[in-house]
Amino acid sequence: MTEIEEKQGDFEMYFGPAHPGSGNFSVRVQLRGERVMKAVVDPGYLHRGFEKLMEYREPMQNSVLSDRICVLEPLQWNLLHAEAVDTLMGYDIPERAKYIRVILAELSRIQSHFIWYAVMSMGTGFTTGFNVAMGYRDYMLDVFDYITGGRLYPAGYICPGGVRKDLPEKAEKKILTLFEKIDYMHKFAKKENPAWLERFKEVGVLTKEEAIKLGATGPILRASGVASDVRRDDPYEIYDELEFEIPVLDEGDAYSRYLIAMQEIEESKKIVKQAIDRMPKGEVKTPNMKPIVHFRKAKGETYTRNELSRGEGAIYMIATGKKTPYRVKIRGPSFTHMIPILKHLLTDSYYADVPAIYWSLNQCPADVDR
Amino acid sequence: MSVVEKEKNNYKEEKIVTALSKKLNKKVNIQRKKRLWVSIEPKEIVDACSIAYDMGFEHLSTISVTDWIEKNNFEIAYHLWSYKEKMLLTIKARINRENPTISSVTSLWSKNAELCERECHEFYGVIFKGNINLTPLMLEDWDGPPPFRKDFDWRKYVQQEYYNESNPREDNYFEVKK
Numbered sequence: 001m002t003e004i005e006e007k008q009g010d011f012e013m014y015f016g017p018a019h020p021g022s023g024n025f026s027v028r029v030q031l032r033g034e035r036v037m038k039a040v041v042d043p044g045y046l047h048r049g050f051e052k053l054m055e056y057r058e059p060m061q062n063s064v065l066s067d068r069i070c071v072l073e074p075l076q077w078n079l080l081h082a083e084a085v086d087t088l089m090g091y092d093i094p095e096r097a098k099y100i101r102v103i104l105a106e107l108s109r110i111q112s113h114f115i116w117y118a119v120m121s122m123g124t125g126f127t128t129g130f131n132v133a134m135g136y137r138d139y140m141l142d143v144f145d146y147i148t149g150g151r152l153y154p155a156g157y158i159c160p161g162g163v164r165k166d167l168p169e170k171a172e173k174k175i176l177t178l179f180e181k182i183d184y185m186h187k188f189a190k191k192e193n194p195a196w197l198e199r200f201k202e203v204g205v206l207t208k209e210e211a212i213k214l215g216a217t218g219p220i221l222r223a224s225g226v227a228s229d230v231r232r233d234d235p236y237e238i239y240d241e242l243e244f245e246i247p248v249l250d251e252g253d254a255y256s257r258y259l260i261a262m263q264e265i266e267e268s269k270k271i272v273k274q275a276i277d278r279m280p281k282g283e284v285k286t287p288n289m290k291p292i293v294h295f296r297k298a299k300g301e302t303y304t305r306n307e308l309s310r311g312e313g314a315i316y317m318i319a320t321g322k323k324t325p326y327r328v329k330i331r332g333p334s335f336t337h338m339i340p341i342l343k344h345l346l347t348d349s350y351y352a353d354v355p356a357i358y359w360s361l362n363q364c365p366a367d368v369d370r
Numbered sequence: 371m372s373v374v375e376k377e378k379n380n381y382k383e384e385k386i387v388t389a390l391s392k393k394l395n396k397k398v399n400i401q402r403k404k405r406l407w408v409s410i411e412p413k414e415i416v417d418a419c420s421i422a423y424d425m426g427f428e429h430l431s432t433i434s435v436t437d438w439i440e441k442n443n444f445e446i447a448y449h450l451w452s453y454k455e456k457m458l459l460t461i462k463a464r465i466n467r468e469n470p471t472i473s474s475v476t477s478l479w480s481k482n483a484e485l486c487e488r489e490c491h492e493f494y495g496v497i498f499k500g501n502i503n504l505t506p507l508m509l510e511d512w513d514g515p516p517p518f519r520k521d522f523d524w525r526k527y528v529q530q531e532y533y534n535e536s537n538p539r540e541d542n543y544f545e546v547k548k
Contacts, residue, residue, distance in 0.1 A: 044508035051493075052518055087402075212428050212453075215482035226453065233456045234404055303405065303449055303458060305431070316434050316449065329434035331449075340481035369508055 007032065015354055017045045023119075025338065025365035027358070031351055039346035041339050046369040054328040059085045059291045062325070063156035069330060070367040071152065072115050075108035075144070076308045077367075078158040083236060084304040084315040085160035089294045091286045097162035098237045099279040103175065104147070104158065105237075106268040106275075110182060111140040112309035113261045113268075116362045117189060120258065123355035126196045129189075136185040143174050162285040172276050182269060189262055200254040204345040204357035207252055214344060215336035218311025219260045220361060224252040230307035242274050254360035261362070264309075292323045310334055310362050332367030339368070386425075386455055393421050398459075407460040412446075412472050415463050419448060419475050422461065426454035430479045433486040435494040439520040442467045444496060448475070465496070474500035493518035 010032050016022030026042040050069055054062045066081035067074035079101050086093060093101075114137040121129025141151040147167060148154035157164050206216065211224040221228055227248045231239040247263035249256040301318040311333030318327040338361065345357050383400055390398045390408070396418075398408045410418050427450035436445040441464075448461040465472050475483045477500070487498040488507050495516035498504065506512065515522050533540045 044510060047508040049517070049524075052524065213480055213482065215430055215479070217429075228453055233453075234458070303431075303460060305451075305458070312431065312451075314431055314449070316432075316447070318436060327434075327436045329432065331432040335432075336482055336485070339485050344481070 006030075009033075010037065013351070015358070017042075022358070023363065023365045025363065025368065027342065027346070027354075029346065029351065029354065034350050034352070036346050036349050036351060036354065039343050041343055043339065043365070043368045046366045048370065050370045051328050051330055055324060055326065058323050059089075059160050059295050059325070060156065062328075063159045067153040067155065068366075069370060070308075070310075070332065070364045072364050072366075073108050073112045073309050074153050075104045075148075075158060076112075076306065077313065078154055078156060079105050079237075080304060080306040080308070080313050080315055082158050082160050083306065084302055084317045085291075085295070087302040087304055088298040088300060088317060088319050089160065089291070090298070091161050091289075091294075093162055093237075093286065094283040095238075095280050096166075096282045097284045099275050100163050100167060100284060101158050102237050102239070102242075103272050103275045103279075104144075104154075106271045107140060107143070107175070107178070109268045109309040110265050111137045113265050114140075114185060116261050116309075116359075117185075117258075120200075120356075120359045121196070123359040124196060124199050126193065129193075129196070132188055133185060136181050139181045140178060143171075143178055146174060147171055160291055161289040162283070164285075166284045172279075175272065175276065179269060179273075182265065186262070186265060197255060197258075199353075199356050200258055200360060202253050202255075203353045204254045204349065204360055205252050206341065206345060208250075210344065211252070211341075214340045216311070216341055217333050217336070218307065218309070219257060219264065220311060220337055220341070222246065222248050223257040223260045225250040230305050230312055234305055236304075236306060238275070239271075241278075242271055244271050254356050257360045257362070295319060295325075296321055296323055308333055310364060310367070311337065313367070330367075330370050332364070332370060334361075334364045334368045337361045338363045338365070382455070383457065386457060390422070390425065390459070393425070394418055401460075404457050405460070406457060407462065409462045409464075412463040412465045415446075415448075415461070416473050416475060416477065418461055419450075419478055422450055422459055423478050426452040427459050428453060430475075430482055430486065431458070433483070433490055435490045435496055435518075437467075437494065437518070437520045438464075439467070444470050444494060446472060446490070446496065470494070470496040471499055472496065474498040476501050492516065495519070 013029050013031055016026040017024050024045040028040040029036045030038040063081055066077045069077045114133045118130045118133035145151045148157035206224050208225045211221050227246055229246045244267045247260050298319040299321050303316045305312055305314045313333055314331040316329035317325050320326040387398045396408050396410055398406055401407055429451040431449040431451050434447045443464045443466055445462055445464050450459045484501055484503055487501050488504055490496050491504045492507050493516055533543045535541055535544050
């Protein structure tokens with residue numbers, strides 16, 4: 001690692017953890033005038049030790065715990081945990097439960113991309129964008145509340161063996177009315193605000209080779225020209241039966257990352273529509289479900305991957321015949337995005353571009369620290 | 371999925387397994403669809419990873435450590451994804467718990483591997499030879515033993531560190547629930 005020699009007049013600036021535009025995450029940037037010479041990333045403000053906590057709890061308790069890994073996309077983490085346990089226990093999930101899982105995961109992806117839009121605008125001084133996106137996201141939270149019982153945290157609604165309860169009455173109708181709100185938001189985002197979007201163009205460019213080497217996944221990798229999506233490459237639930245596109249752009253700058261997010265909202269909408277149309281009737285839980293008994297019988301390991309809204313999320317779980325897992329390793333997508341990639345992109349950029357680069361990576365400090 | 375398609379998929383995995391087994395000189399196993407694993411000696415880790423890298427397993431998903439305290443060893447697992455073959459390969463190596471040292475793979479995945487190894491070093495105390503940056507990552511001012519090891523009882527640690535049994539307001543933290 002080549003260290004840049006410090007000169008007289010160089011100074012350090014803290015971006016976070018108590019900065020309005022940083023989240024619970026800290027970056028120390030060493031500046032020479034307006035130029036960033038070096039960036040030191042300092043995670044750990046949200047470290048809660050989930051991996052160790054899960055070793056002391058039963059699968060159903062862990063299901064509730066898994067929401068808390070990332071506050072911005074709890075339903076998708078719920079799904080990932082449930083899938084890992086299902087694989088270990090050999091549960092065959094009823095078809096209807098699979099459809100409900102996918103609908104909720106995709107709605108969660110859309111609301112997470114709304115937050116992405118919101119924080120990108122807030123970080124770069126476009127406060128109207130923040131208010132509009134967070135406002136439209138709230139309609140989606142109302143639907144989550146109606147279905148799962150929790151606005152933010154579903155408290156393990158997607159649990160091993162299926163989902164806790166069937167969709168309530170008129171839930172499909174409520175989801176379809178949500179589409180109007182999503183379209184409004186999309187229209188708002190499409191009416192380009194040139195002065196604001198100019199800040200993202202040709203900023204924080206990540207090439208294809210660098211993206212693969214530094215471990216980029218999800219929208220960040222797709223914005224750098226690699227057509228990779230866990231839903232397509234390593235399909236889970238019913239994704240192999242659904243039709244959807246994977247948006248890919250070659251530029252690799254902050255603006256193309258933003259465009260990918262906007263296109264993904266459209267694709268997720270397509271998925272939800274198809275899933276609602278095709279959803280069969282029937283059970284939503286595996287019959288004769290006894291998670292503790294069945295988990296004691298499960299011996300072995302699994303590496304389960306999911307496409308979260310930020311990229312590849314994975315859980316490595318080992319069961320040794322006890323009622324609690326022997327080892328749980330959690331891979332959060334922001335872990336690689338926020339440490340090596342952010343450091344790489346910030347070096348030799350301008351200080352004014354720091355928020356644009358920082359937020360274009362769609363970070364979640366909670367899944368970096370776990 | 372039709373029967374023909376299923377056979378096609380299995381055929382693809384078997385093809386990779388044969389090629390990998392030949393190059394690594396080890397038995398590569400199929401765990402389930404799109405999941406392969408191989409167990410190797412710790413001294414071969416860099417060679418094995420570079421063979422896998424050359425065969426298309428370019429994405430280092432993560433590195434995980436499992437503390438097998440009864441067998442007195444740590445199992446280090448490297449989870450690699452291939453964008454070309456669309457398959458996951460897990461390379462496992464077991465190292466002694468008393469002297470947990472293994473070579474670093476930073477030559478292949480630079481900063482990504484450096485970060486994963488830093489995390490493993492902090493939580494399990496595994497030393498990665500060749501990694502120049504094994505500084506603390508998440509835990510601030512921590513001078514106790516590596517906390518994710520199986521012999522570290524965090525409940526006991528929290529009781530001793532933060533609660534007083536003779537204080538009537540805090541004695542309920544000392545009741546053992548079964």
